[in-house]
Amino acid sequence: MTLASSNYQFTYTPHYKPNQLICGYGQTAVITGWTVKQSVAKQLNPEDYAVIGNLYSPTRGISPLIRNLLANPHVRFLVILQATKEDKNAGGCQCLLDFLANGFTKGTSDTGRDTWVINSTITGYIDIEITADALETLRQSLDYKEVKSISEVVNYVKEFAKETHKQTWGEPLIFPIVETTPTVLPGPRYGHRIEGKTIAETWVKILHRIKTTGTIRPTGYDGKWQELIDLTAVITNEPPEFYFPDPNYLPIDRSFLQEYIPQILDDAPYTEGVKYTYGQRLRSWFKRDQIEQVINKLIGEIDAASGVMSLWDVNDHDKGGSPCLNHIWVRVVDNELSLTATLRSNDMFAAWPANAMGLRALQQHIRDAIAKRSDYNLQMGPLITISQSAHIYDDTWENVDKLISNQYAKIINNRDYFDPSGNFLIEVEDGQIMVKQTTSGSGEIVACYSGKNPLKLVRDICAASPAIQPDHIGYLGMELQKAYQSLKLGNRYTQDQ
Template identity: 30%
Template sequence: MSLRVRGWPIYYKDILRVKDPDHHVGVCSLWTERQVVEKLVSGTRYNLIGNLYSAQGINAMIRNIFANPSIRTVVLWGAEMSLSGHSLLMLMKEGVDEARRIKNGRGEIEEEIPLPVVDQFRKVVEVVDLRGRDRDFLVATLRQLDKVKKPPFARKPKLFPKSEPKTTMFPSESVGFRVSGTKVAKTWLKLLNEIYKYGKPKHTRYSRDNSIREILNLTAVVTDEDPEKIYFPSYLPFSETELIAYYAELLTDRQIPGVAYNYGRRLRRELGVDQIAKMKELVKKRPASKKMAAFTADVKKDWGAVHKGDTPCLTQILGSIFEKRFYMTAHFRSQDMVHGWPRNAFALRKLQKEIADATGYRMGPLTVITHSAHIYGDDFLLVENLLMDHYEKELGFSPAVHFTFDPRGNVVIEIVSMKEALQFHEYSKRYEKGAVPFAVSQTLKRLPKRGRNSGKLIRATLFAPDGGAPLKIFEGRTAQEVAYQIADWGYLSDPAHAMYVGQELQRAEEAIVRGGRYHQDPA
C-alpha cells in the first residue's frame, strides 16, 4: 500500500526528477541543474532530485515530504548561490523564532504548517551536507545511504492548507511600464510596487504554486549608483558578500560546473569573441557609433535547450556615448524581479563602470529593459512586507518637503491680464474653427464679467530643470484650458508633479472667480 498522496509530488510536480518514490533518500541540488545531477548519479538509487533556489522553497520541501513520509534523508549537493542550503541546515539545527523565521538563516515557515510539524520534520528527516564535495563523493554517499533501511516516519501522508497571500491586481496598461531611481535598491522597490499592483497572474513551472505576477516590457533606470560605494540597505534579499561573489558571473568568463550558462563567459569567450573588449575598442575609436552591442545568445544551443534546460535571461547589452557620458542598456527576456533583478543591476552597473573607466568617460544612467518582469508566488508575502516597511521611507519625503523633481522641468504659475498675454491670442484661434471644450465652457460661465478680476488669464511657464531658462508658455482663461495644453502634448512626466501643477492651476482659477490674490505654494 502506497503511503504517499495520489499524484505526488504535490508541488513542483512538473519539474522534479522522480526515480523511486518509495526510497528514503531525496537529493537537493540547490542551484545546479536537476538534469545535470540526474546524469551524474544515474547509476544510483534515490527518491527524487529537486532544486532549492531560495529559502522559501523549504516550505514546499516540507509539504512534499509530509505528503510522502517515505523520505527520511535529504542530500544537499550543488552550487550554493543564495544561502538556501545554509538556511535548510539552520532550520534543522536552530529551528524558527516567534515570527516563524528561520534562525540564523533566511526564509520563514508558512503559518499553514503547524509548528509541531516543523519540530517533527527536524526530528525525522536527516540532512546530509555535501556542499563543496565532488561528484564521486556524492555517488559514493548515495550508494552508502541505499544500504541503510529507514522506515516511513508516518503511517499516512499529511497535507496542509495552501498558503494564499491576499493580493489585489489593479487594471493597467499591461505593457510598457517605467520606473527610475537614483540607486539600485530604491529603483528595485519601485518596480516591485509596479508588479505587485499591476502584475497579471500566470502559470509557471518554476514556482511552487505554479503562479507568478507578471508585467511586460518594464524599463527601469538607475541614475546615480556608484559601483565602488554602493547603497546597500539591509532589506535587500542577499548579503553584500554574496553580491561580491555574484559579480564574477558577469565580469569574468569563469565556468561554474553544473550551471547551464554564465553571462560573462557568453559575453567574453564562449561565442568566440570578447565582446566587452570589442565594445571598449569601438568606444575609443568611434564614440558616435551605434554598434556598441554585446549578445549572449548561442542560437542553436539555446533553442535546443528550450524545453529541457535554461537559456540566458540577459540577451544583450548596448552602449552609447551621450553628452560625454557612457550610457548602458541591458535587455532581459525574463527576470525574477525579487532575487534576480537587484543582483543583475548591481553587476551591470559594475560592468558599465569598467567600460567607462577603460574608455575615459563618466557613467551615464543604466537602463534595464525586461520583457517578462515577474514575481514568483513564493515571494508574494515577502514583497508585500518589503513595500509596507520600506517603500514610503525610501521615497525620501518629509512633512516639510514632499515633492519629486520632474526631469522635464518645473512650472511657475501666475495670473496676468489679457493685455499681457504672450501666447493666448494665438492659441485661441482654434476656436474660430472648432468649439470650446465643454469643461472650459462650463467654467467660463463662473468667471467675473466686470471688475478687477475680469479679463484675467492663468499663465504657466515651463522652465528647464535645476533653475534653467524658460522653455514654453501656456495661457488660458481657466485651469482646464491651461491643463489641456500641458497634458495633451506630454510636457510633464512625473505624476506627482502633474498633480501639483493641476492643484495650483485650480487655485489660480478660484482666485480669479472669487476676486482674491494668488501666490503659488511650494510643492
C-alpha cells in the same frame, strides 16, 4: 508500493511544486542546490532515487521541500549537493543541513508571521502549520550526506539503493497552506517607467508598482506571480561603492555582492551541472570577448550607437536554460556613459538588486577601461534596465507588502521636485491665463500656453510634454484652477511656489 523488476519500489508523489521535480521509485531524495538537476538525473536510473530537485532559497524553498518529504515517508535518505558559488551565496543547502543537524525553534519571520526558524546562522523558515512532532520525526528518520560533486551524488545514491529497502517511517502527512491573494488596482499592463537615484530606492518603487497594478497569473513553476510587462527602471546616481541602506532592507549585502560581481565581469570555465554565467556568455561563449569589443569600439568611435553585447544564443531555444539577461547596450552622450540592459524574465524581489549592481559594476569597468586606454574621461551616466517580464512570486508577496509598508512612504516623501520636462510659470494677463514653460536648468522659456479654460490648458501642456511627472500635472491643475477663479472674480493671482 508497486512491483517492478522483481523488486519492491516506491512512487514519489509531490504535493508541492511537482513540475519542478524529477520523480523516481527509490528511497533517496537528491537536493541539487543550484546545480542543474537534469545533469544528475541523466547519470542515474529512476529506480535508484525517489526525487531530484533544486533548492535555491532557505526562506522560500525548504518549507515546500519538507512538506513533500512528509507526504512521502518512504524517503529515508538525502543526498545534498553544494557545488557552486550560488549555493554558498544563497545558503539553502547549508540551512537544510543545519535543520537536520540542529533542529528548529519557534519564532517569527522577517514579516512578523509565526514560523519555525531553523537553528542556523543562515535564516531559514518552515511553515508553522507543520507540527513540531512531524518535523522531529522527519529529522530522526532520514540519513543524509553532504557532497561537493555530481560524481559523489551518483556514488552515494547507488550505494543507498543497494541497501535493503527500509520501512516507511509512518503514514503520509499533509498540512494546510495559508494562501493570500493581493488586491490589484487598475493600471496599464504594458510599458512602465520608474526612476530613482539609487538601486535601493528604485527597487522599492518597482515593487510598489508591481504589487499595486501587476497582473496575477500562473507560472510554469507550480505557483503564481504578479507581473508587469516591459518595465524600464532608470537609476541616475548610484555611487561607485554602492549604496546599502542602514538598516539594510535589500535581499543582498556587500559580501554577497563581492561574490556576485565576478559572475558578470569574469569568464568562467565549463562546469558540469552549471548552465552558464553571465561573464562566460560575455567573455567567451561566442568565441569573442564582447566586453573588450565594446571598450575598443567606443575608444575608436566614442559616439558609436553600436556598443552592443548579446547573451542570447539561438540554440537556447532547443536546449532550455536560457539566460534571463539577453542584451546590453553601452552609449556615450555628452561625455556620459550609460548602460542599458534587457532582461527577458526578471524576479524583481530576489534577483533585480543583484542584477542591477552587477550591471553597474560592468558599466564602471567599461568607463574605467576607456579612461585608462584613451584620453576620454567619461562621467558615469544612468543605468537602465528593461525587464520584459517584471514579476514577484507568490511566496514573496508577504515580504513585499512589509517592505512597501516600511519604506515606500519614506522614499516618496524624501524626494526633490526636479522634472526633466521643465518648470511652468503661471500668470494672469490681459484677461487670460498665461503659462510659460522653462528649462529645468537655465530657466530659458521654451513654450507658452494661453487661454481661459484650465482643463484645456492642462491637456495642451500634457500633449506637448507627455513625460511630465504625474504630481507635477496635479500641481499644475490646482494652480490653473486658482488662476481661473482669480480671473473670474477679478482677484490678483500669485502662483504657489
